[in-house]
Amino acid sequence: MRLTKNIILMLALFGLFAAGISPVYADIYRYVDADGKIHFTDTPTHGRFSMYLKERRPAGAQTSSYRDLIKRHAGSFRLEEALVKAVIKAESNYQPRVVSHKGAQGLMQLIPETARDLRVNNPFDPSENIRGGSEYLRRMLDLFNNDLELALAAYNAGPGAVQRYGGIPPYTETRNYVQRVKRYLDHYRQAGDTLL
Numbered sequence: 001m002r003l004t005k006n007i008i009l010m011l012a013l014f015g016l017f018a019a020g021i022s023p024v025y026a027d028i029y030r031y032v033d034a035d036g037k038i039h040f041t042d043t044p045t046h047g048r049f050s051m052y053l054k055e056r057r058p059a060g061a062q063t064s065s066y067r068d069l070i071k072r073h074a075g076s077f078r079l080e081e082a083l084v085k086a087v088i089k090a091e092s093n094y095q096p097r098v099v100s101h102k103g104a105q106g107l108m109q110l111i112p113e114t115a116r117d118l119r120v121n122n123p124f125d126p127s128e129n130i131r132g133g134s135e136y137l138r139r140m141l142d143l144f145n146n147d148l149e150l151a152l153a154a155y156n157a158g159p160g161a162v163q164r165y166g167g168i169p170p171y172t173e174t175r176n177y178v179q180r181v182k183r184y185l186d187h188y189r190q191a192g193d194t195l196l
Contacts, residue, residue: 108133
């Protein structure tokens with residue numbers, strides 16, 4: 001069954017190439033449901049999808065466009081570019097189509113409800129995701145009087161959890177997240193325009 005689908009996929013791509021139509025490269029994800037049915041997508045909707053075929057990008061193309069998007073959206077929301085880079089690194093390691101086990105999506109790992117609130121229609125679009133994530137990060141900084149650790153904890157665990165505990169919640173994941181982002185932030189401040 002899988003071999004047949006792979007052959008069909010390869011023939012379809014070859015047919016497009018032979019017809020002079022350049023394929024659009026995108027990551028392909030695969031999920032096998034409880035009935036054994038195989039689902040393929042370039043836009044995973046839950047964390048059970050796994051990478052099937054990795055996108056091939058021209059060298060350097062994505063990196064420079066990420067820099068431009070980060071610069072634009074960080075500036076729009078009065079954020080340090082190094083901070084936006086650090087959050088992206090900690091959240092998704094610059095993988096634009098990643099979906100967490102909790103359903104967070106894209107570069108800055110926006111939960112669908114938060115994405116809707118931020119008017120992010122396609123959380124897998126890097127520009128929309130970075131804009132929405134930057135706006136949310138600005139909201140958290142404003143809510144917690146520019147206290148970076150509290151804002152990062154709220155970005156990870158939600159502002160309600162930070163308010164409920166009167167500080168960083170006692171969640172191992174959140175405490176590790178805050179420290180990880182701060183390490184990346186120090187790196188980006190020192191390294192300047194690089195992306196890891």
